[in-house]
Amino acid sequence: MRIGSLEFGRYPLFLAPMEDVSDPPFRILCKRYGADLLYTEFISSGGLLYDAKDSLQKLDIYEEERPVGIQLFGGDVEQVREAVSVVDRANPDLIDINFGCPVRKVVCKDGGAGILRNLPKMLQITEAVIERATRPVTVKTRLGWNDDSIRIIEVARMLEEAGIAALAVHARTRSQMYRGDARWEWLRRIREEGVRDIPLIGNGDATDPVRIRDMFAETGVDAVMIGRGAIGNPWIFRETKVWLETGEKMDPPGWEERLAVVAEHLALKCEWLGERKGVLEMRRHYGGYFKGFRNAGLLRAALMEQDTMQDTLETLLNFEESAPYARVPVRSLASRRKVAARPVLPRTVRGVSVESLSGAPARSSAGSTQ
């Protein structure tokens, strides 16, 4: 299958755009383990135009990640159009428009899934991006705003006609947020009745190799986009490829490989975001990285308590899966809530108050001045 001039093999696996997750450190790891296309976190078009540091930082991509798509969001046609020129300068392989984010503060300004209530404007934004961009434009969206307004077939046709190069659909409505099952039956319908010549990328609950194979088989999508299944689990791409090609289940990585990957991920995160933010953001990955291992909960709890990269690394590397109790640092006293503040005692040197030595009147106990 192709997106513009990008050529993919038979069962392409894409890393989903995920805020605070799909950054360069994580993308580099997913690429190493076989992801065929990586998306950045969503980036605010307003943020790019107003030089917001966070938004501009998200434009950074590295050669070894290619092909990579930068995802843009915004509900103001002119603002999005202008932001495309900024994104173009970052030289991604494609630009993706986010029409799927369900978060209130985004949808209330017609951003993300909010635009599913205003299809003429969705078309205007898409046309503006295509007109301004010098590379393929893709769209990621949801089935509709709610169950009473599932208009994805119409949306697919409209956007293909406008000239997008591929459509990714998270098979839930905005009202579903992340609840309930993704409705894969809609992916099949979009494949059959919606898009004609452009690839359809399926997304939603394709969380392990078996589910991913099932999504390909049951829906006929051209590629599968993996989100939560990759968090703390970048090797999902490698395992799925082996499963799809040979029908064999590959053993997940052992303890040593995991430790090495987590340590690398942490170091890259800290380099990318600064130590404090890097250490904090890594916390969402630990559950996945150590899932199923003996005493994983204990290690995770210990990692969650660390504030510096060095302490986190030490906690990680000193942990022995089989005999953790001896070596995992216990919770420090400083992290426990004290019952009461420590009382301030009079300062004395060999029984003489410090204040009286420095010439200040001694704060004596009752009766001593007599």
Ligand SMILES: Cc1cc2nc3c(=O)[nH]c(=O)nc-3n(C[C@H](O)[C@H](O)[C@H](O)COP(=O)(O)O)c2cc1C
């Ligand atoms: C932590 C997190 C952050 C996300 N951020 C974005 C985002 O920036 N842009 C976007 O289009 N979707 C975002 N999503 C949605 C995912 O891309 C994906 O559509 C959704 O998780 C369903 O796929 P999954 O079942 O494979 O996780 C995010 C999801 C999660 C869990």
